[in-house]
Amino acid sequence: MTDTDVIVVGAGVVGLAVGRALASRGQSVIVLEKNSRFGEETSSRNSEVIHAGMYYPTESLKARLCVAGKHAMYAFCAERGISARALGKLIVAPSASDVAALQVIHDRGHANDIPDLEIIGPDRIKQMEPEIVAQAAIWSPSSGIVDSHSYMLALLGVIEDHGGALARNAPFLGATPIAGGFEVRVGGEEPMTLTTRQLILSAGLWSTQAGRAVEGLDPALVPETKFAKGNYFTYGGKAPFTHLIYPMPSAGGLGIHVTPDMSGHARFGPDVQPVDTLDYRVDESRKAMFAESIRAYWPGLDESLMQADYTGIRPKVGNALTQFEDFRILDQSSHGLEGLVCLFGIDSPGLTSSFAIGEEVASRLA
Ligand SMILES: Cc1cc2nc3c(=O)[nH]c(=O)nc-3n(C[C@H](O)[C@H](O)[C@H](O)COP(=O)(O)OP(=O)(O)OC[C@H]3O[C@@H](n4cnc5c(N)ncnc54)[C@H](O)[C@@H]3O)c2cc1C
Structure with missing residues (x-):
């Protein structure tokens, strides 16, 4: 028996969307955030554009998750009165x-x-x-703009409505695989160790450090950011x-x-x-x-x-400065560790794709 079903590292828009997807499937979710508030990094420093999805190679994760994420985001925002306007x-x-x-x-x-x-x-x-x-x-x-702060707040609301929590000022320091999950070390003013069945790394600009801090994860699979x-x-x-x-x-x-x-x-x-x-x-x-x-x-x-x-x-990640690189979503089939999903290189259209990335992670863990 672990302390929680899921620990998500990083409360950017993607970590919160992953948390939403898993919490709404009945999992207990804790989102660890090293800052004092959610969404203070890339998720609040972008264009807030809902992309239609035409730039990315067909069959890529970016193409599929952007198009699915766009539809899901408009619907989610409409249900909750969040401003998401298809300006075109x-x-x-x-x-x-x-x-x-x-x-x-x-x-x-x-x-x-x-x-x-x-x-x-x-x-x-x-x-x-x-x-x-x-x-x-x-x-x-179908291209538009979204109030990304309200969107993130609503994602967190779903997590909390299902009994989950955001732990602020709670940096992820590292994880060790144990029977049935992971032992996770958390720093900050009240350092602690938590056990979880599933661990999701969604650390944005710090993804390389987060990946390297998971024992047993092949370093060759952790890209330089x-x-x-x-x-x-x-x-x-x-x-x-x-x-x-x-x-x-x-x-x-x-x-x-x-x-x-x-x-x-x-x-x-x-x-x-x-x-x-x-x-x-x-x-x-x-x-x-x-x-x-x-x-x-x-x-x-x-x-x-x-x-x-x-x-x-x-x-x-990879050669993304000069050519197309896809999102990297690594699950057990690529790294061999049950219950671990790592997200690397979540650049644009990460905001638009966030809802669909959450669903993708949940389905890979199911
Ligand atoms: C200039 C710019 C414009 C963009 N415009 C658009 C756009 O218009 N439309 C669009 O769809 N996308 C856009 N994007 C992309 C989009 O903003 C990102 O893909 C998205 O915000 C990524 O979210 P994230 O949750 O992965 O990362 P982040 O928002 O960076 O969140 C990661 C979180 O993890 C936390 N964290 C890291 N390490 C740890 C740790 N060890 N312990 C605990 N917490 C940790 C960080 O503090 C952070 O809060 C743009 C990006 C940029 C930079």
Whole structure:
């Protein structure tokens, strides 16, 4: 008999979604969080965009979990009165040479089960967004924005309604396999040892350290985590957009886009800046580069109204800085330890996919 059925390491949006999935199946769940509050790291430093799912190779975990997660998130938020608005998004091709690449994204989207994508021409773009200059665009009506803090709070609410708990200021120090589960060492002001049947590592930027702290987990399966900062600038003036506006995706990211936020203001970013440390200051020297990228599709931008906003840092594994890398969800079939699931490289679209990642983890443990 263990102290609890499940310990989840990390109370970001993904750890909370995993906790929700398992708690709602009747498991007792404890979520360990090293910070004093949930969702203080990558989960509160992103674009809050609900992605439709057209960027990722068909059959990849990212494609499947993004599309499933999008539908599940809209439904979950609607049930609970959480703001999740399908504003729709335009991926714009400023020059004719980009149109073939746009077609590839569109076709992949259809293959990924996003039937409502359309390619539209300059007249329709002008009608929807008069200030955008583009030869063509993909119109994605199911893309949107979500109030991610309220979403995380609601996920935690489900965990607590089922008798589970979030342990704050409770860093996971390590785990040892025992008969029927794991012994887990927890630090902080009141260090303790807990036993659990199942252990889920959902430690975001700290996933490598968390993985290395599990005895018996083959170190070759624990990828190095590299960091890619995304800087954001906010726009002081009223931005004339009602939809999400994205350029063509670039290596490691989706291009510097415009996101109307929940309050109707516009935010630019993120870019992709490889960094060695977790330094969250905005690199203001990138402002001119931002302005140049945005002017390619919005010539009316007034650069003087751009102000440094915030940053987020993506956990990148493998070659994710330069090419597609899938989420890594390792269960017993890959590492041999019953009851252990490790999540590595949960970068974008991790927010959109979170609900479906929770369901995926629960089904792999069942
Ligand atoms: C700039 C940027 C923009 C993005 N935009 C989008 C977007 O628009 N849409 C989208 O779908 N996705 C987006 N993403 C991706 C998305 O934000 C992440 O995939 C998601 O937030 C990851 O959640 P997580 O729970 O895995 O990680 P995190 O939010 O980092 O949570 C991990 C948690 O684990 C805790 N932890 C770590 N180690 C320990 C330990 N030893 N003990 C206890 N706790 C520990 C941390 O403190 C943290 O709270 C973006 C990411 C970035 C950086």
